[in-house]
Amino acid sequence: MTFTARLVSTVAAPLDPASADAPQVLHWPGRRLLVQRGDTELAVRDLDGEGTEVRFPAPWPRRYGSVTVSPTGDVAVFAGAHALRAVDATGAVRWELRHGCWSSAKCTQAHASFSEYADDHHHAHADSGSVAFSSDGKLLWAHIRTYVEGDIEEEWLILDPVDGTVLTRAATMTVGSGSLHFPHPNPAYMGLTVAEGEEDSPVLWGHWDGAKLTVQRFVEEVLLAVSPTGEHFLTTDPGQWALYLHRAEDGMELRHLNAEEAVPPPSGEGDDRICWDYEAAAFPYDDTAVVGTEHYAQVPRHWLVDVRGMILRGEIAYPFPVSGSPRSAGDGTWYTVSADRTSLHLWHPQGAR
Secondary structure, three states: OEEEEEEEEEEEOOOOHHHEOOOEEEEEOOEEEEEEEEOOEEEEEEOOOOOOEEEEEOOOOOOOOEEEEOOOOOOEEEEOOOEEEEEOOOOOEEEEEEOEOOOOOOOOOOOOOHHHOOOOHHHHOOOOOEEEEOOOOOOEEEEEEEEEOOEEEEEEEEEOOOOOOEEEEEEOOOOOOEEEEEEOOOOOEEEEEEEOOOOOOEEEEEEEOOOOEEEEEEEEOEEEEEOOOOOEEEEEOOOOOEEEEEEOOOOOEEEEEEHHHHOOOOOOOOOOOOEEOOOOOEEEEOOEEEEEEEOOOOOOEEEEEEOOOOEEEEEEEOOOOOOOOOEEEEOOEEEEEOOOOOEEEEEEEEEEO
């Protein structure tokens, strides 16, 4: 069965793709922002209101870390190689928290500024952490590198986004090359997936009760998406063999779906293994996921999955070719980015044919 995707809207990327990352959507209940990081600035556009756009001066080029924006769109937090820095649209620094260096050469210096390593090869290819605001914008979660008695370790912090005060911290017991946060509808919860290599990629689930941070390490899998109510999350294994549906309350695996058993091979192709896309998936509804598959010499294919039984309902047909992974955009939608990264498309499932 084939399901038609209805185009909700097409949004032009605000920055030149030659010097910027692909645009993305950050979403919280009732709020969606288009965010695009360039080397010198960060563009943020409101997708649900009047379409207003704000640009934040970037403290360092985009290859030196990641960035997030508050739900209100008035503060950007850059997670760099040596520090977290919160700035407003004028470029004024709200606060800065220095941490251990993410250099690929395992640098042990406590850098005071970006200029100290701006021309160094290893720092230009540094690993990175990540940051994310809670759904109500009152907490900031951050994955950083630190030093404990001379050893390099990684931590998960919760900060007050107003002034950068660290409210709590916990060791992640990871050795990451990169990470990505997954906000939960309940601001007391947050998901984190840490890339450690081909064999390891733990899913961490954090709960903050106002006094204590509890971290559960569920599985050696890649976190793909969280359901709209936050009751479940979806993962795949490092080998991309199967999709796994987990209960968020305790991480228990409820069901799984094997790619080779469920996904029909593309016509005209050889016997290359079919595997699930590990970069992202979308969870437009609590009972429905949109997931991609990878296949050599084949454009991405996207599938509608009924997560209640982990059943492949059918392939998604688009009115024009799409590229990349389907990604959650909130409000029952998902998005894709054009191959040239000049536009972003919001989609909604229309029906079967």
